[in-house]
Amino acid sequence: MTIWRPFTQEKVVPSAIKITKGDGLYLYDERGRKYADLISSWWVNLHGHANKEIAAAISEQAKTLEHVIFTAFCHQPAETVVQNLQTVLPKNLDKFFFSDNGSTAVEVALKMAYQFFTNQGITKRKIYLHLEGSYHGDTYGAMSVSGKNSMYHFHFSDFFFDTISVAVPEYYDGVENLEEKEDKIIFDLENQLEQMGDTVCALIVEPLLQGARGMVEYRPEFLEKLVKTVRKFGILVIFDEVMTGFYRTGRFFAMDYLSKMTPDIICLSKGLTGGFLPLSLTVATSRIYNAFLSDDFNDALIHGHSYTANPIACAAACKSFEILTRKETLENIRKIEDIHRTNEVFGTQKRRTLGTVSAFDLPSSEVANQLATKLFEKGIFVRPLGKTIYLIPPYCILPDELRNVYFEINSALREILR
């Protein structure tokens, strides 16, 4: 028997460690060893592992209604998820389409954008704009908008649809001439769009933070300019907040850093259920939604998944939202950011911090792996992205626990880089 793991070269990576229990920040293996989960288990976990309140909500819901086809039927947990989100989303984003993971949320957004035009008889907008090095998931549409050179998806690039890749002006401590770089990118893009802007359907971005690329940060000012530019050409705007949503960046959504600018479509997943169950949402404006209304079934969004809006996952999302909006959760989020900003890291480059996420680069991926191994021996789990190490802890982490992580990182780096 073999369990084939994701993103793993099975030939060289040691066999998986069997985890038997989670509790708050920690995971426990079958030998009783504990590991602090500094990457929130692929960025999904918000309130710690095996959170008792979410577990109880799930249990209650499972005993009441486990699942129901989400076409003729609806249910209270789904309605509450939507009502909750409506209180934190811009008012114009109010059409909620459920699916079950980040990739499908993106897939739905891409389809919505394209069909928005074709339903109006506009068939030449077939190209998508995306940021260089972006990651939006592993299904074909989502892969396509990562670009043909994506380090994750190059095997399949022959099958991708056409895209234009926009350079990213990286922001980090000590960066120079950033505004000039930003303006040059916008200038070049605008020139290109003058030629073929009317063939572009949508721009998709991970707002302010490109996660899988290596927690690459860019400024809200750049995103505002980018959005303004593409809108001149009638191009729709999709924000993929699958990773950045739910206070990861210090605000409820990364787009909350923008002044008076909202996308046409937003994708949410990962933290939506606090990290308990797969669930996602693609949220659109009325303008998008109305283009799908007609007497003809063929104008509908003909897309759906068996577990769409699973009530148990929705119950987890409702409880997670409740915890998220508590004063103490917000205080913890502020403390995490503060500790990230006040703890220096020895011998590193390109330090960047946004909310609960902090990252830095090491001289090479070998060094990053060495650091990860040393931390692992100390019971701290991180997962390098190339030469980048990042910390994205659950919000329940205590200040001393996070300070200790920095202490261990610095001790290890002093040895490795000596």
Ligand SMILES: Cc1ncc(COP(=O)(O)O)c(C=O)c1O
């Ligand atoms: C920004 C972003 N979009 C989409 C996805 C895909 O989500 P999933 O892994 O749930 O399919 C990810 C996953 O890391 C992501 O970071």
